[in-house]
Amino acid sequence: MKFEILPVTPFMQNCTLLACEETRRAAVVDPGGDLERILEKIEANRLKIEKILVTHGHIDHAGGVAELARRLGVPIEGPQIEDKFWIDSLPSQSEMFGFPPAESFAPDRWLEQGDTVSFGNIVLNVYHCPGHTPGHVIFFHPNSHLALVGDVLFQGSIGRTDFPRGDYDALICSIRERLLPLGDEVRFIPGHGPMSTFGEERRLNPFLRENS
Secondary structure (H helix, E strand, O other): OEEEEEEEOOOOEEEEEEEOOOOOEEEEEOOOOOHHHHHHHHHHOOOEEEEEEOOOOOHHHHOOHHHHHHHHOOOEEOOOHHHHHHHHOHHHHHHHHOOOOOOOOOOOEOOOOOOEEEEOOEEEEEEEOOOOOOOOEEEEEHHHOEEEEEOOEEOOEEOOOOOOOOOHHHHHHHHHHHHHHHOOOOEEEEOEOOOEEHHHHHHHOHHHHHOO
16 A cells, blocks of 8 residues: 655645555545645546545544545545534634635544445554544554554644543543554554654653553
């Protein structure tokens, strides 16, 4: 599986293109905005997008989902249904944060712990990781030891929990019980900032050390 990270929106959110090298079929993860840039990259790489994957319902991750799904004619999968209130509020979120107008949407498939999603010959495992938002999910590709964790975990930090229905204890539990057991060697793409590994964060992340 190949991937390319495209920071989008004024929040520099890591939208990611995931592609099956054998079939050139692909998925877009968290297209929060800057859709023309995303579409140009899809065309430049000659990818056939099969679906849009969403980790959670915040504007910088989900603001462009409805429009991109319509333009590409593809389904939307994720997040978990507890984030419905965030997705329903996308129009007001866009006003609050000064983003271009955003549409709410109903995913073609809400995701749950233990689900899988696929495109081309690629299968990703789904983990429900609440805390930053109640319906946050992450995607894991075991064959390449790669995880897309949205705003659950960052290099040296963790997701905020001061938004409505955020839960610090739940977030730490999600990291410790669902992310770190995947293995120290796993690289992860966070919602913002540089990639890291679960091993590095286990050793160096102050939020995880403090809760050892």
